[in-house]
Amino acid sequence: MAITSFHRSGATTNLTTFPSQLANGSRRDRDSRRRSATECVSGSVADGAHQHADDDAQYLPELVRECERLGFDLQLTNDPAVDVPEIKVINDRRTVIARSDEIGVARDDVRAIGRCIECDSELDDTAVLYFPADALLSFQPCKDMTGADIRMCRPCVEASCLPLTAAQRGPEWMLRYGCTPWCINDHAEPVAAEWHSALPIETELRDAAIDSGGCSANGDTLPWLTAQVVVTNDKPHAYGRRTRVWLGYGVHTGELPPAEAREALEAMRSFVCRLEHVVKQAEEIARDDFDGDPDIARLDLEAEDRRIRAITTARNGAA
Helix, strand or coil: CEEEEEEEECCEEEEEEEECCCCCCCHHHHHHHHHHHHHHHHHHHHHHHCCCCHHHHCCHHHHHHHHHHHCCEEEEECCCCCCCCEEEEECCEEEEEEECCCHHHHHHHHHCCCECCCCCCECCCCCEECCCCCCCCCCCCCECCCCCECEECHHHHHHHCCCCCHHHHCHHHHHHHCCCCCCCCCCCCCCCCCCEECCCEECCCEHHHHCCCCCCHHHCCCECEEEEEEEECCCHHHHCCEEEEEEEECCEEEEECHHHHHHHHHHHHHHHHHHHHHHHHHHHHHHHCCCCCHHHHHHHHHHHHHHHHHHHHHHHHHC
16 A cells, blocks of 8 residues: 655645555564554654644554555645545555545544444445435435445344335345335235335334223234325336325324325324323322322222122112
8 A cells, every 4th residue: 555645835746655565565564564654654744734633643543554454545635625535546546635634534434434334343245225214214325435335234234123124125126116215114025015114103102001991902012103104106007106194093093195194293283282281280280189098998999899789689689
């Protein structure tokens, strides 16, 4: 790898090149040459620009190692026109050009190439596009400084406990099933949904937690409220394409066009404001609440049981 210190003074540009064949030779020789090249670059930049702060220079050895990992050359410059680190082809070599006073930024940008965005480990062939299911539907995949898509490793995907999106399954999947990028449905399953669904949002509160009547017994694990975007485009030439908001409330689901979903949202906002008032009133009134005497309550229940038995006995005798 060639490491170059690039300075600009007025209209004159001075280039000082420090060739370093870090990819060849023994490990001890490579380490020695790497240290020598790093010291040359660090010293040259500090002497020429006088802006190479110690807290930024500490990132230089790691930047050198990352460039070596990727097979890039490195040029450091004091040119204010270089706003962000960039990669250019110089003498048929891909070269990272970075400001000498922003080595930490360059280190972060270069280090992200070929690494998982979540755990920073180097990626293998099982890595998938960083397009998580819980992202906004308007989410656009990020790219690194080479223009390649940011990806995440398979262990991080599994640890997230989120389903794969169609974008993560790849363009062939999306083309085959007419999928939207954010669709989480596995259309390859034997009994697969024909529509395309986003990851639903839901309340942490379960439906059964607020159902005093017990009507939610068959769905006691369901959230109180859910909402998700669903697109139906099966045989679109015949049936068209339709977008709906599925609004779930316990065991019930409403399929609303976006306009009606907007009306439901406005109604919910209005209700929430009034609910806030009701809850505040209840909190104030509840200050006078108190617990009864358990012994008196027990005696009352026993008296009620005797009364009911007496009425039942009298009715049976009359019959």
